[in-house]
Amino acid sequence: MNRRPRPRYGTTRPRHGPHEATAGDRNETKGGHMENLRDAGVVVTGAGGGIGAALARAFTARGARVVVNDLDAGKAEAVAREIGATAVPGDASDIVAAAREALGGGIDVFCANAGIAPAGGPEAEDAVWDAAWDVNVMAHVRAARELLPEWLERGRGRFVATVSAAGMLTMVGSAPYSVSKHAALAFAEWLSVTYRHRGIDVHAVCPQGVRTDMLASASTAGDLVLSPTAIEPEDVARATLEAVDAGRFLVLPHPEVGRYAVARASDTDKWLDGMNHVQRKLETIQRDQQVR
Template identity: 70%
Template sequence: MSAVHGAGVVVTGAGGGIGAALARRFAAEGARVVVNDLDAGKAAAVADEIGATAVPGDASLVVSEARDALGGTVDIYCANAGIGSGGDAFADEDVWATAWDVNVMAHVRASRVLLPDWLERGAGRFVSTVSAAGLLTMIGAAPYSVTKHGALAYAEWLSLTYRHRGLKVHAICPQGVRTDMLAATGSAGELVLTPTAIEPEAVADALFDAMAEDRFLVLPHPEVAGFYEARAGDPDRWLSTMNHIQQKWEGGAG
């Protein structure tokens, strides 16, 4: 893609899973890639594999160092780092706070640093790895579902506010993806996500299709569009359906 070749790209949470797949794809398309991850060893391994630069550390604080590593300019920022916090409304306050910080505020902090340059240049691209949970909701994972809704809302706000000034925004909303995060979802994930789980590379393919079409919503599982439409068209019916899944999960867990 002409928009990618030679571009300076940052991918957070790229030590494995979706982030690593995104980093590999951007590098294969000729981008100059910064691989970020909290795990310095994993970041270095992916960076060495694809000829990129590793900048480990907190995704909320990586922009300035990544910009320096890219020679002063970030063209595409992939806010991919996330935390799959399970639990219900009674989850500890620190679980909720961490989910909010990683899944939403890290995106806000990054965009604060990136936007002045992007708006001055009239060009920039912000990619948010959300989740189908941000469009729908996931059983057994209140902090994750709520904060992923927040991540989607923030991506939408960025797009509607700045698209006329050259900012392109993409929200990736997959269901199950065969990563460590899926494995950590336990019986809820096995019931809802595992049967249709895809490889991380399919998520990268879906993003590049969306970029080529200049499309905001990225649905690696096309069926999610139908679920989202059903939710909007008849919320009570959709909630009843989801509640039946919740009851099935509770029965299996019991």
């Protein structure tokens, strides 16, 4: 069957019916294709360091016009200077309008990367839970709310959510992080299910440990579970761009996470027993540290 190529950034989209993006159009981008990101308007939140900075560098290297967002203005400006991008500091949940102005036009790719990982469980105060929910979930919802009308009108847009393997599995030591990351993955899945036939591409980035400030502050839980297999932020960015090129929803910089998810689904009680073993080991280490 003949398939018309999908329009690329920097080109004019043919005016067909308002919602005529098809599965055939999407398949044309797969199988070794490199997505044309030249002149694409890209926004990366939480880009003052770590995964966000690596994503900003990777998109810039592909010719995109990048907005670097971070709560820390100094960090955002430093990354922007390094890569020739534009810094727009501020709250990630209220960035779309300012980013549009900085780009001088529409946003083609939005990377919802900002996140926080507070420790604790039900005993954590409501303010802790509210903060995790606001940054890890509602910032994604607010961005999509503002971006979708524009994207649906032109039949094209790309939403990249940094979720974490915790969204597919769980994270010992942090219920707010685990719960909110599950919600972030669910929201990304919903966006893809609802809008993929209308030209909206969605990617959920689900790494385990990454050598960032967040991992460095994860204390015992991070040392026990994440540090042994931690990768560099650049590895996550590389995997993300590969998924963009392939048109693939799930981004697994740690391939083993996919196997863990299958094990979790096929024998949930066995998986829970294994994770509980990790939890008990963590508690033993923490008790030993208190004795010292």
